[in-house]
Amino acid sequence: MNNQLIGDLLFGPAQPLSGSKLDDDTLLKLACEEFPEKEFCIVRRWMLIDVILADDEESLIRSSGLRPVLIYAQAMITKAGTKAEAIQGVLSGFQLTFEDCFFETQDMLYILAGRGSRKFASKPSVSALADLCGSGLWSTYESRSTNSSA
Template sequence: MQDFDVSQMIGPSTVMAGAKMELKAAIELTKQRFPDSSFCMVNEWVWVDFDAPELVLKELGEQGKLPSILLVFGVSLDSSTSSNFHWFRTTPLMDFSDSMFFQTENKLYVLMGDGRRTSMPLSTLVRLF
């Protein structure tokens, strides 16, 4: 799928489970639970918890955001575009539910299958991704 080794890019990580259902069922569930949301079904993903200076964490908290993002390397479906993505990172997490719904300010990401979870300093995250 990709021409690079994600594990070398992100360093040590653990397996994190996402939705264990067929894509069609996950799409229907997403539409029922979040009828007015733009959503993206991701099938190759890394959850990154980032360490940041206290001031940055405070500002995120005041905006209702948490110090976590997704790195997405595979998309099954994006409800708002037909673009083919090579990879992208999301904006910070606002809410996570049902072990699969990663809500950001502008989009809902549905974690399909197993992904990875890691942590890194914000400065490293910005430099690499």
């Protein structure tokens, strides 16, 4: 079942988007100059995922100043210039801000480069992808939900 959810999420129809058209070296140089104090990475082969949640789950995320939107990327370049082709991909935390080709979470600025896409996905699909990527995406919010209902 998880394989089908992940397959539909990664290979199903999506809205095409474009990130920065600059090459990696130029983007890295500009980002280091523009954001010297921030942790950032440049991502390629990326997808913005709008997570469909129950109202109470979405409210919990929004009450933290975040939006239920994630980035999934297959390739990234770190601030140190290290290139990584992620075997299972990289999944971000929830969106803090998003403008042009800059997607920011609480702990990272993702610079979207090249072509990407955007789609809506259910929580089970995103959970399956988070498990595949080794992300503890839901743990913070599920523990808050459990504590507030106790």
